[in-house]
Amino acid sequence: MYAVPGSGWPGDLATPRTPVAADAADVGRLAASARDLRQLDARVTVCRACPRLVAWREQVADVKRRAFADEPYWGRPVSGFGPPDPRILILGLAPAAHGANRTGRMFTGDRSGDWLYAALYRVGLANRPTAVSAGDGLELNGVRITAPVHCAPPANKPTTVERDTCRGWLTRELELLWPGVRAVVVLGAFGWNSLWPTLRACGIVTPARVPRFAHGVEAQVDGRLAIGSYHVSQQNTFTGRLTEPMLDAVLARAADAAGLPVR
Template sequence: MAVAHRAPAVSRVPPRPASPQRTVRTAYRGRMDDSSALARLDRRVADCRACPRLVEWREEVARTKRAAFADWTYWGRPVPGFGPADARLAIIGLAPAAHGGNRTGRMFTGDRSGDVLYQALYDVGLASQPTSVSADDGLELYGVRITAPVHCAPPANKPTPGERDTCRPWLVQELRLLRPTLRAVVVLGAFGWQAALPAFAEAGWTVPRPRPAFAHGTRVALDGLDLFGCFHVSQRNTFTGRLTADMLREVLRTAAEAAGLP
């Protein structure tokens, strides 16, 4: 089994007014001594300011906050991937929400989408606990890394094609670093699928042509790696029953088996 990843500590109530810059330093305090290539990439991701619209939005949200989270120091930066550097399974999906990942600094954390995803990961034995509420809650992932095709929270949860393409090099680099151990990937949603396939090609995998279409339950073989499609864990999908807990657990369980995870 791959080494578990424990989230770095982050203070929820700071002694002075919040700032996105100070939040990053606090949240990465537990990682700064980690000289691994993936940790260095995570730090570079968190400093990215390549998309002006996303920078303006994420920082405005971090300043104004939501009343329910008035005592939080919002992350207010791009949200790096979460999980061990030797992961055998990756999950890729549009993740940072304005008051979720943009607040907590962890993928799929602090919103209803994350509630569904982490509960399912726990149910199939891939997470140490069924909830992910903050970066200091002790959650560990077992052999799994979660990342996104766009690392910043976009207005209305809709990044533009240009923002998606600008963010792709981060995903390409992350995939290259994970490649020695990576054996399976679950891609959440059509947006993630459309962003991930070019990234896999740029990272060195042979992607079929024409590129396979997204569908829930799709399984594609890529040079020793199994790629799985899954409906996104968005509220729209889970509230309407388009994606049920059983459907999500089945995809995760099948992908874990393909990755050789117990």
């Protein structure tokens, strides 16, 4: 059973009265009318606009992985995580089925998160190197983490329709955050390809020719730095395609562009 809004889950901003998006049109309307980040995050976490994703995330929360059989699962969309005035925005792909879909916080409770938060800590952008649960005391320094798709997808592969349906949430998030953001770190090609149309939907002028995704690729947009990194998936970290120094260098580059101190 997934976490019910208002049940006291750490960090849950939704209540039984939070409006629920049932389709793409609802996402657009409810996202656009969110007056601040707190209201937007609450609405994100009760969204039911993508039937396949709703069925999958709730099935995972019901069946569970054996290692977490005695734990409750969040089983809902996962909102962004970090302070409301970040200078760096990290854009991933989607919640992991037994990571954020279980814990209710981006990149928390799985090995991808272990890599990301350890790197943020090494660079000086997090107060601790581990992320276990939504109430573990982890705090980010000038960084917010979000994703183009807020529900855990089967096989970690959202469809283009699901991505486009979810875009309204990210569009409004960027509108609210963009004045203070100075750097965007994008983890993986899916996030890189999602960023640019979302920025255009915000009315932000993007480069006439956006560079193809690659690790360390950079682009200037509206006076901000966008920089790509291989995703922190096990497929990349276990094979050595992404190493700790590679990830640390990208985060340090973003911190420098954002005017944040680095260890």
